[in-house]
Amino acid sequence: MRTTVEFQSDKEAADAMYASYQKLKEEIGKVIVGQDETVKLVLTAMFCQGHALLEGVPGLAKTLLIQTISSVMDLEFNRVQFTPDLMPSDILGAETMDKDRQFKFVKGPIFSNIVLADEINRTPPKTQSALLEAMQERSVTIANQHFALPAPFFVLATQNPIEQEGTYPLPEAQLDRFIFNITLDYPSYEDEVNIVKNTTSSTKPKAGQVVTAEEIIAFQELVRKVPIADNVVEYAVKLVGKTRPGTAHATEFTNRYLEWGAGPRASQFLVMAAKCNALLNGKYSPDIEDVQEVALPIMRHRVVRNFKAEAEGITIQDVIRELL
Template sequence: LGEDRNFKFIKGPIFSNIILADEINRTPPKTQAALLEAMQEKAVTAAGVTHQLDKPFFVLATQNPIEQEGTYPLPEAQLDRFMFNVSLDYPTFQEELNIVKNTTGTKVNEVEKLLNADQIRYFQQLVRNIPVTDHVLEYAVKLAAKTRPNTALATAKVNQLLSWGAGPRASQFLVLGAKCHAVISGKYSPDIEDVQAVAKPILRHRIVRNYRAEAEGLSADQIIEQLF
């Protein structure tokens, strides 16, 4: 309540430019649904009032293995909002040694600001302005379409191993990801190799393996490789 005895809306941590959601699948479904609105609509609704989020806005999240107790698997609709799914394995011996050295002493690492919000928006627009040839666009769309079982472009392997494929958002992210990969590789326009370079992290959380694929021990990445 405010001084005038009326309820006052107080902005929470979601009203930031970059959100790090640690162990996102430990949050209950109601919280996941609220985050889904923020990621899709770039807005938050409270008490019937919609509050727009500042730009740029994007979410980074970590996720525990589904097999652990106390986790709530994210629905496909929310997983689809994440552009990339990056798999992190155990660190190497040298990496772990560096982690221990840097976190068990008295040294305090300071975070240095590299970009401000306006610069991030500039680079986001720069990527969107990069031209893409028709054959690369067609390759990206076909690659996503090949993951959809029992459709015109699905391969026999996909029909055998997948129960669900990637939606149109995967095609969009394949093109945007390929543009980014081309830029950091010093290219003026993406090619098919750039699409393939980003395909696994973009598609692996958008396809659903069936029991046959799991029984044969085939990972999502192995199935995606067969589509190149």
């Protein structure tokens, strides 16, 4: 049975979280070369009790990154390869008849601390929605039986932005369930040299365990308790409001290039992620710079461009950077 981790004060807990983050970076860095910003965003999502969507071309170590994070956190990990014929029961589990002719529920891979939904856009909407319901409720219902998912629980999904044939893009309402949309870019020349050296030698680097599930839960509770000034909250809400064309806070740039803006969940995630970002930077309270630092991956998948923006080559990143 898991026990709770107790700290003498919130300041002590904040210092412990910062120290753990430094150790996590060090251990993950033994296996994953570069991608420091991606690692920070994935850990931020986890400490905010959120889920993350990673997009990148094949070969950028998305799967290895998630496996490494699960090992340094001593968490149970399951990978599900999404395919067009995948059924909801393949993820959630199903009732089967045992040798005594009694029905029993066999749990699926969703019953894990970290679930990697590999190429989530390759499975039909019916199966996608089964996973996304579990993400929102952190529980599943099978044959009128309610099953709670283990804590902590995270879904880290990947998408390949190149191959779109035979895929089922996630609708905006389902994308909204992810706190971050993280894009992975090609490594730098120096990082790629190190990657090739590490992966073509006879020895494979291993990352050691740093934090336990109990500590993660304690850090999640701490993030919610972090104080935040009213002006920082108001900045986050106004920033989201600027993405909504035709409203009071909309800018001329917004009205010209956006079809739809971000919803209230974006404001909530901005505040939560800013709190966590402050802690990971060794601060005890977030400021406007923390909101700005997490704004792009939070709002990237919640804002929809119009035809004029597409015709002129204006990207979502261009819009968000203009608002910032």
